[in-house]
Amino acid sequence: MIEMVRGYALLAAIWIRASAQYPVSMALLTAGSFLVTSLDIAAIAVIFTHTGSLGGFTLPEVMFLYGTSGISFALADLLFGNVDRLGQHIKAGTFDAMLIRPVSPFVQIAVERFTFQRLGRTAQAGTVLAIALTRLHVPWQRAWMIPLMVLCGIVLFTAAWTLSGAIQFLLTDAAEVGHAFTYGGGQLTQYPLSVYGSDLVRAVTFIVPLAFVNWQPGLFVLDHPDPMGLPYWLRFLGPVAALTLACVAAFAWRAGLRRYRSTGS
C-alpha cells in the first residue's frame, strides 16, 4: 500500500513536470474547467429564482449537497479517473507495457498524464461549499461528519471508476456503461435525491451505494428529516458502504487482471 502511494507520487511528479512545459495551456485548462463546472451551479441558481425550495431543501442546503459531492467527485477524478481508459490502453497495447513494470498497473494507469488542471473543478465545488457553510451555521456536533463524508465520497467514486475499468477487461468497449455510474453518479448526487423517484433513491441506497456520497450523511449534517422515510441509522453507514464497494471493486479488478487476454502480435 505504501509502495503504491510512493509509486503514484513519483509518477505524478514526472507527469506534472512534463505538462509544466506548457504553462499557458495548463492555466487555461484549469480556468476552463472552473468556468464550465460553474455553469452547474448557475443552473441551480436559476431554478431557485422560480421556487423557494428544491425537493424540500433551501438554496444553501442544495449548495451544501452540491459542494460535498462535487469535491468528492473532482478529487476521485483527479486521482483515479483515468482508470476507465483501460479499454483504450488494452486496444493500443500500452497496457502490456504497464504490466512489465515493477509498479502496480492500477497506479500506472491512474497516474497517466496526471495534471492539476482538474483542480479547477475541485476549487469550484470548494467555493460553493464554503458559501453554503457560511449561510448554514452547522454546529460542530454535526459538522464533524463533513470531512468524513467527503472522504467516503472519494472512496465511493474511486471504487465506481475501478469497477468501470474492471468491466473493460471483459468488454473492451464498455467505458460508456461505466460512465453511467461514474459521471452519472457525479451528476445524480449534485441535487437532493428527493427530486428523484423513490425507487431510484432505494436503488442508489441499497444496490449502488451512491446515496452515501452526500445524501444520507448530508441529511445528518443538515439535521433534515428523510423525505423517503428511511431509517435514521443509515446516515452513519457511509464508511461501511465505502469499504464494501472498495472491496468489491478491488476484487473485480484482480479477477479482471487474471483474465486479461492481451492483443495480437
Added chain:
Amino acid sequence: MIELDGVGRSFTVRGKTGRLRRDTRVVHAVRDLSFEVAAGEFVGYLGPNGAGKSTTIKMLTGILTPTSGRIQVAGLDPSRRRTTLARRIGVVFGQRTMLWWDLPLKDSFTLIRHLYKVDQVKHRKRLAELVDVLDLGGFLDKPVRQLSLGQRMRGDIAAALLHDPPVLVLDEPTIGLDVVSKAAVRDFLRGLNAERGTTVLLTTHDLGDIERLCRRVMLIDHGSLAFDGTVAELRATAPDGASIEEVVTRLYTRAVRS
C-alpha cells in the same frame, strides 16, 4: 533461468454463426510446451505467424496467465510474482514501444530509474554505457513519437536494460529495421550476452538474426515445440547445400502437414 513445464494457454473465441446463434470455440495458442533455458544462453525462438511465439513471451513476462502447466523465470512464477519479476527481466516488443509516447527519451529513462528504484550513481553509469554503445546521444531530447523506427528500437532496448536484468526477452527486435540498424542491434545483443552473461531469448522472422546470433534454436508450431537444437543441427535436418531459408521452410511446412 527459464523453465517451462507442460505449459498451455487457450483462448475462448466467440463467433457469430447465424443471426442470433453464437458459438464458442476454444483456441489453443500454446499447448503442452516444455523447455529450459540455462543462464548465459542465447536462444532463438522461431515459428510461423500465429504459432504461439508472442503468447509464450507474454506468459514468460507475466502479462498472460497460463491456463495449464508451470513456468519459472529467474526463480519466480511470472503471473503470480509479476512485479518482483519485473526487476529481474528486460522485455522488448518490436511491434510496439514500451516507452512513453509523448515524453522525451531522456525523461522516459528517468521515469524508469524511479520505477525500478535504480540507484542514481549506478543509473548514470549504465545510461552512459548504453547511450555510447547504442548511439542514442543524438536524440535523447526528442519525444518518442518523433523518433525513427531504428532510433526507437535502440531506445526501447536501452530502456529494457537500464535496471541491468539477468534475463532479456525480445519479441521481433529487428522487425522493419534497415541493414545498418539491424547490424547495430545484433552487435549490441551479441556483446551483451558475451560480456555481461545476460541470458537472451529472442523471437524473429529474420533468419539472419538466427545465423549470426543464436547458438540454440527452438521452433514452435501450432503451439508446441517442433525443433530444439543448435543451428548446425537445424541445418542437418535438410540435405546439404540448402540455405537456412530452405531449411526453415521445410520445417514449417512439414509441421503443418503432420
